[in-house]
Each structure stands twice: as C-alpha cells, then as structure tokens.
Amino acid sequence: MASGRQAVHDVATLSDSDLHGLALQRDEGAIRALTRRYNQRLYRVAWGILKNSADCEEAVQDAYVKAFTTSAAFDGHASYATWLTRIVINEALERRRAAERRVRLLERQGITEMAEYRARLADAPISHGSPEEIAARAEFAHRLQGAVARLPEAYRTVFVLRDVEGVSVEETASALGVPVQIVKTRLFRARRRLREILEPELRAALQEAFPFGGQRCAALTERVLARLTQHSALPP
Structure with missing residues (x-):
C-alpha cells in the first residue's frame, strides 16, 4: 500500500x-x-x-x-x-x-x-520589500479593488476573468456564454473606466509617492554616523 x-x-x-x-x-x-x-x-x-x-x-x-x-x-x-x-x-x-x-x-x-x-x-499577502513598499502596494491594491467594485457587473466579471485570472478570451466567452467580440469590447471598456476612476486618485497619491522613512531612513542615518565615526578616527 x-x-x-x-x-x-x-x-x-x-x-x-x-x-x-x-x-x-x-x-x-x-x-x-x-x-x-x-x-x-x-x-x-x-x-x-x-x-x-x-x-x-x-x-x-x-x-x-x-x-x-x-x-x-x-x-x-x-x-x-x-x-x-x-x-x-x-x-x-x-x-x-x-x-x-x-x-x-x-x-x-x-x-x-x-x-x-x-x-x-x-488582499493576497504582501510580504516582500521594504515596509514603505509593502504599504504602497497594499494601498494600490485597496484602490484598485474599490475601482473594480464600481464597474458594471458585465465589465467587472470580464475584467476579473481576463486581467486578474489571466483566462483566455475564448475561455472567458465560453464561461459567460457570449461571443468573443463581446468579451473584447467589455474588457476594453472596463480598462478605460478603471483608468477614469483611478487616474485622479493616483495623481493625488503621487504627492506622497516614493517615501523614504521608517526603518530605511533610520538605517541610512546609522550608516552615515558610522562612516563619520570612521572618518574622525583617521589621522589628519
């Protein structure tokens, strides 16, 4: 056995x-x-x-x-x-x-x-990168989920199948019982609508983009102090 x-x-x-x-x-x-x-x-x-x-x-x-x-x-x-x-x-x-x-x-x-x-x-667990990067990805995921939730159902379902799950156009059409061209049209409109929803939010978010704080900031400070200490110990 x-x-x-x-x-x-x-x-x-x-x-x-x-x-x-x-x-x-x-x-x-x-x-x-x-x-x-x-x-x-x-x-x-x-x-x-x-x-x-x-x-x-x-x-x-x-x-x-x-x-x-x-x-x-x-x-x-x-x-x-x-x-x-x-x-x-x-x-x-x-x-x-x-x-x-x-x-x-x-x-x-x-x-x-x-x-x-x-x-x-x-949210899927986000555990790679600095704390600031993790927080930024989590915030973007939250914004994207909110935007997807605001899509009409017909667009939302196609978007989830195609862009989130990576299902082919043909398989998506078969699953939904609609022609392939309908899937393509709905996906195009879903993406366009998401851009319209997210663009103002992302533009505002850029004001706080590329943060450098927390542990990264503290670590850099410590490295600078260490370098300065070494420099002071050198003979003139």
Missing part, C-alpha cells in the same frame, strides 16, 4: 478529468487537489458578481458540491476550468437574484434600512 505522502503526490499529478472522477467517489485527496487549483479563480469570479466575501465563499462551496455530485455532470465539451466557472457564475447570479427578491419584499413591508455589505476582496 502506498504511503499517504506518496498518495498525495500521485493525486497532485492527475489531470482535472481524472481528479473529477475520483472526487465523484468522495476521494478526499482529489477534492483537496481540485479546490487548491481553483479556489482563487472561483472566489474572484464570484466576487465579480456578489462583491461580498461571505456570499462569495458560500457560492463557491455550493458550486463545488454541485460539481462533485451527479447533479452537474462534466461532459468534457469545455475545459474543466470553464465548466467550474460556469457553475460558480450561476450560483452567484442566483444568490444575487435571491438577495434582490429579499430587498423587494422588505421594501413592500415598509422596511427601508438594510445592513450594508462592507466585505471586500481579501
């Missing part, structure tokens, strides 16, 4: 189709391998529609449940990634429609105040 470590290695090298077959048999290793491969993409696609972390996670979870049961058969006509993406898009759209129905119901009942969703796409 192969060791657990060897089994994990074997599962990790299998194709999506082979892993899917094992996942249908509730093979834990196969399920873990597939979720590791696609969690980030599916979460981002869901966020492009829902813009709420908790709802996105639930939509992705529900999509996996459908994918790993016979209720959503993978026929191999599209790539596995495209097939999973379609399931998540449908789950996210259904959740949004359900939320809209709840809002309309509450409005009919005279309830006008709703709890506002404030969760935003979680």
Whole structure:
C-alpha cells in the first residue's frame, strides 16, 4: 500500500478529468487537489458578481458540491476550468437574484434600512520589500479593488476573468456564454473606466509617492554616523 505522502503526490499529478472522477467517489485527496487549483479563480469570479466575501465563499462551496455530485455532470465539451466557472457564475447570479427578491419584499413591508455589505476582496499577502513598499502596494491594491467594485457587473466579471485570472478570451466567452467580440469590447471598456476612476486618485497619491522613512531612513542615518565615526578616527 502506498504511503499517504506518496498518495498525495500521485493525486497532485492527475489531470482535472481524472481528479473529477475520483472526487465523484468522495476521494478526499482529489477534492483537496481540485479546490487548491481553483479556489482563487472561483472566489474572484464570484466576487465579480456578489462583491461580498461571505456570499462569495458560500457560492463557491455550493458550486463545488454541485460539481462533485451527479447533479452537474462534466461532459468534457469545455475545459474543466470553464465548466467550474460556469457553475460558480450561476450560483452567484442566483444568490444575487435571491438577495434582490429579499430587498423587494422588505421594501413592500415598509422596511427601508438594510445592513450594508462592507466585505471586500481579501488582499493576497504582501510580504516582500521594504515596509514603505509593502504599504504602497497594499494601498494600490485597496484602490484598485474599490475601482473594480464600481464597474458594471458585465465589465467587472470580464475584467476579473481576463486581467486578474489571466483566462483566455475564448475561455472567458465560453464561461459567460457570449461571443468573443463581446468579451473584447467589455474588457476594453472596463480598462478605460478603471483608468477614469483611478487616474485622479493616483495623481493625488503621487504627492506622497516614493517615501523614504521608517526603518530605511533610520538605517541610512546609522550608516552615515558610522562612516563619520570612521572618518574622525583617521589621522589628519
């Protein structure tokens, strides 16, 4: 019998189709391998529609449940990634429609105040570079996420698939069920709109760009002092 470590290695090298077959048999290793491969993409696609972390996670979870049961058969006509993406898009759209129905119901009942969703796409860990560089990248990521959230849904979903996840034009079109030219047009308009949103903010941010403070500043000061001390010790 192969060791657990060897089994994990074997599962990790299998194709999506082979892993899917094992996942249908509730093979834990196969399920873990597939979720590791696609969690980030599916979460981002869901966020492009829902813009709420908790709802996105639930939509992705529900999509996996459908994918790993016979209720959503993978026929191999599209790539596995495209097939999973379609399931998540449908789950996210259904959740949004359900939320809209709840809002309309509450409005009919005279309830006008709703709890506002404030969760935003979680930043990937940013751990390389100086503290100032890390802070600058985090600030830009925050500004970009806010700008993407302001895009119309049709543009936002295409932007996430193409520019964030790097999905091809053809695969994006297949996942969304639209012609390739529509994908290209929406991406062009999304990028143009993002430039319009971000340009004023980035222009203001440039006033504080290229900072030199904190540990870098302190370290430079110490080096200067050390050099001066060495210089003073030299004979005239």
